[in-house]
Amino acid sequence: MSPDLEVELAGLRLRNPTILASGILGSFYGLMKRVEDAGAGAITTKTVTREPREGYPNPVFVDLGFGYLNAMGLPNPGIREFSVELRRAAREIRIPLIASIGGRNEEEFMDVAGRALDAGCSGIELNLSCPHVSGYGLEIGSDLQLACSIIKAVKSISSKPVFTKISIHQARPDIVSRYLGSGADGVTAINTIRAAAICVESMTPILSNIIGGLSGPCIRPIAVAAIYEIRRELPGVPIIGVGGVDGWRAALELILAGANAVGVGSAIARKDLQIFGEIIEGLRRFLAERGFKSIKELVGYAHRS
Amino acid sequence: MSPDLEVELAGLRLRNPTILASGILGSFYGLMKRVEDAGAGAITTKTVTREPREGYPNPVFVDLGFGYLNAMGLPNPGIREFSVELRRAAREIRIPLIASIGGRNEEEFMDVAGRALDAGCSGIELNLSCPHVSGYGLEIGSDLQLACSIIKAVKSISSKPVFTKISIHQARPDIVSRYLGSGADGVTAINTIRAAAICVESMTPILSNIIGGLSGPCIRPIAVAAIYEIRRELPGVPIIGVGGVDGWRAALELILAGANAVGVGSAIARKDLQIFGEIIEGLRRFLAERGFKSIKELVGYAHRS
Amino acid sequence: MNYRIGKIEGIRTLTKSIKEYEIVLDEPINPEPGQFAMLWIPGVGEIPLSFADAETKRIKFIVARVGKVTGHMHDKLRAGDKVFIRGPLGRGFTRIRGGRALLVAGGYGLAPLYFLSRKLRSMECGVKALLGFKSDDEIFYVKEFEELVETEISVEHGSSGHRGTVLDLFKDVIRVERFNMVYACGREELNLALIRKCLRMGVPVEASFERIMRCGAGICGSCSIEPLGIRVCRDGPVIDGSMIAPMLEAP
Amino acid sequence: MNYRIGKIEGIRTLTKSIKEYEIVLDEPINPEPGQFAMLWIPGVGEIPLSFADAETKRIKFIVARVGKVTGHMHDKLRAGDKVFIRGPLGRGFTRIRGGRALLVAGGYGLAPLYFLSRKLRSMECGVKALLGFKSDDEIFYVKEFEELVETEISVEHGSSGHRGTVLDLFKDVIRVERFNMVYACGREELNLALIRKCLRMGVPVEASFERIMRCGAGICGSCSIEPLGIRVCRDGPVIDGSMIAPMLEAP
């Protein structure tokens, strides 16, 4: 019998542990449908805010070879317009749809979460960690009290699981357990890391916003440490590991560290949507070769040694 | 006339802006001498503590391709024994020698700094940021109050410049300005970033300490952002930029972001000591081609755009 | 860094709103016709441009003045200036071998089709190009095309060539000639109309589309043709007509 | 990851404290004699070992039981087990072309010199090897050397070969024969004594040194031969005798 890739994540059942990471293609129904068809186990939407946001002007993306730098500026049409996409996606896509929510205060988070739930999402991810949009993300997440009250508030209106997406600065078991204490059902670790690139030829920053977020293989070791330490101190917490997943080995590394499922983000730039199939096949082959029956056996396996 | 590479750094005069980063070869007189001969502008010693430390068992170092992971565990012979090396170095080496100091409390920092100054170092760097040694480094640096009191105490016995070496978690202008307010003469940004690697074949962590620090090209964009933001908010602060300097372009990128001088660390693994000459030559050529007279003109140049 | 450094070698004014830029890169590049580059001008912005030509290190862009970046290019760029390029990006035209190809361009859409003409010559194809312009003073690049392939032009409001849109011209031509492939690049309505027509007649067709580009790498989702989920930057910009069919349901 | 995966193919007991490990790697490797690898056994540790042989994917180590990792290797490793290798690291022996070479080994120091013998054969060199052992029951690899090169052995406390240390044997040999190069690998005192002797006689000499290895990459400073600042992992482990000269000032 072929090994079982199904995982359970704070009550969500995923056919396999791959999840489209937030901000990657999750802005439109059509793209999300293609991600489902490519084999993903779940989808996180682009972070949506109450009001529409234009985002930053180009350049917004830099391929550094070992990773990527981006400062999109949370462009999104606002939750009202996005609800249309989300509703259609919820109707026609069968894998879990996690709505990523952004906001500047508790009220905005509540409003957006309410509408996303209304539109039929299967779960919520609170973006408390985007490192380059003033007033959002990490600026909110850096205030532990505020973050906890947002979690509590959103949780109070949600029967669906609520994940908090964290940056490296929040990737500490003490902070995560405060989030859990406030009602979070799980944690998504990690978001991009504050970074910048300066073009030596022109002697200017490349991103229009100057500061962006670093993603890709180069942040994987940082994600692995974050996941490992959270798993060690909080053995039961559902973790979506994100950061540098660019193939089945990388996915497995995060799982061995303690991730129940893994986000796939900027690696799509190099490998396109086939990456989902590649990860799934690779994991299945690994499990079979080593005689494991289910991917669940490997979650946090590196802690045994 | 050939362009001028000399820089001034909190009162230290460097023949060029390259500095050997702490923990890299700066444990013995002989190695430091070779670094001087290779052309470096200054040398930072390995972090030294009051008591001798064995360090962690092997493996302590992983080459990830895009960067490096290490968890040496601050091995050092303790300041008494190290003073012998330092004294000899101070006597025979002509470039500035910055002693990197570690400790678990104010008293230890004072003790080690006192002896290092006694041995003739030209400056002090307080390691408030090593991310993988319990009781030292970042654990001390995470406590802002404690960090400030250590800075104040060390500064009270030092007529030589005192730099604080920070992690990404302290790379915020508000924190840095507290350090400056406590008497720090400058800041060294950044130390390695908490990270880990798990070998998928053996399903175990690679480092004996599991958690280590990430260095190399992959952290350069993170260092650039840190330096850029500190320079923007604190125009006058002397900054030693460290992180992923692997050639003259990388060095220049940190300088354009705002570093007055740049640390060269793990790139020596790939390029060996010739890297100092390569950086110096590259910078000189760039300055000449663009018609600049001195490297000082380029410090923070990217802020003009 | 992901940018190549380009130096402007020459700028040619083609019409009052269109200029041609010849750029020499620091490294060779080998784009397919239909592929594009993101062109970055530090301090100004970054925009997608189709390759209008390319030979080792030498490339050409044909640029219409639209807004901030194209305006800056028209007004400020001079020979010797540096620009930065990332690419080639996306999927270009599928080149047929032998047979007859019809190229249909509207306005600056002729840029990638000119590049394509040059490449098709070596494939032993018969090539005909239909170039559409709004008015007489917007006509450009006709001689360049004529040197390579059989060329006809249409002008909506003017005296040269066929009177009318290039779509009208296309319909006339297609009534009397047979082609193995149609390549199109123009405004979206033109592309869609051509595709509809070709699909009905059973002629393979590819068209180059535009959307707002941000990442250019297929991950941000900004350039999606919805609800098909086709990313112009990655699945396109050249898209096979049959992929677009679901958009054409309304006749 | 920086490790290659190795599978133990065979383990041979050479003496009561020395074993030979034949390992097949997942990828070819091409070390020079004198270079070393860091061998990692997950959960146990990582140690430097000189290549005792190498051919595409197949390598050999000769390992003396010393402490934790070598003890684990002797006691626990079995054919089929996996180990992890990073390398080749460091600088190996400079191979002469033609002429006569003398190899002088103490104990497991013969490992890199055996590998060197195999490589020198193709360089049209005359090679003689002197192998020193403490006692009769510590003798190993003599046949392997004899198959390749002229070999003499010395035993400090025993009945085979020359009685005495390999340094004594070396002095005897060097009195009557001339060599273009001396290669040494043994305890530090042996290396230093050989170097001193060779420098005096004006014979080029290279010796493989040991220090505690940590990074293996030339950056941590742990393996420095002070006060010369020579890193065994990077500038060595094979070091030219003349580089060591300043250490020999005391006669």
Ligand SMILES: Cc1cc2nc3c(=O)[nH]c(=O)nc-3n(C[C@H](O)[C@H](O)[C@H](O)COP(=O)(O)OP(=O)(O)OC[C@H]3O[C@@H](n4cnc5c(N)ncnc54)[C@H](O)[C@@H]3O)c2cc1C
């Ligand atoms: C794949 C591709 C290839 C292209 N090739 C060429 C080419 O070869 N030559 C050429 O001249 N132009 C080409 N374009 C169009 C060109 O990229 C835009 O004209 C340019 O980005 C406008 O930038 P700007 O800063 O001058 O205008 P802005 O100031 O950014 O914009 C002015 C107005 O135009 C709108 N706009 C800008 N870009 C687009 C777009 N891509 N689609 C729809 N509306 C837009 C804006 O929303 C705004 O309202 C191409 C576009 C794509 C997607």
Ligand SMILES: Cc1cc2nc3c(=O)[nH]c(=O)nc-3n(C[C@H](O)[C@H](O)[C@H](O)COP(=O)(O)OP(=O)(O)OC[C@H]3O[C@@H](n4cnc5c(N)ncnc54)[C@H](O)[C@@H]3O)c2cc1C
């Ligand atoms: C370049 C190089 C090549 C080597 N090649 C070989 C080889 O081919 N075959 C072989 O058997 N051994 C070789 N060695 C030595 C081997 O690496 C050590 O014996 C081994 O690291 C001991 O590890 P352990 O865990 O068994 O002992 P541990 O438990 O680590 O140590 C036991 C004792 O030995 C000391 N010790 C450990 N390593 C060293 C060292 N390198 N120098 C001095 N003292 C040490 C320790 O300090 C401790 O006191 C080589 C060493 C180097 C530096």
Ligand SMILES: Cc1cc2nc3c(=O)[nH]c(=O)nc-3n(C[C@H](O)[C@H](O)[C@H](O)COP(=O)(O)O)c2cc1C
């Ligand atoms: C272009 C881009 C846009 C992103 N947008 C968001 C976002 O809107 N919300 C969010 O929580 N994370 C966002 N992220 C972060 C990713 O979800 C992910 O945490 C990060 O990229 C690390 O994963 P990766 O290395 O697989 O890309 C974005 C990342 C990229 C590259």
Ligand SMILES: Cc1cc2nc3c(=O)[nH]c(=O)nc-3n(C[C@H](O)[C@H](O)[C@H](O)COP(=O)(O)O)c2cc1C
């Ligand atoms: C092997 C190794 C040991 C290090 N030891 C120290 C140390 O003792 N004290 C310290 O402040 N930083 C230490 N660092 C951090 C470096 O000084 C530097 O901040 C970091 O490596 C980033 O620079 P790089 O990318 O150029 O290596 C060490 C780094 C490495 C790779």
Ligand code: FES
């Ligand atoms: S521009 Fe980002 S997906 Fe196409």
Ligand code: FES
């Ligand atoms: S072992 Fe680190 S420098 Fe040699």
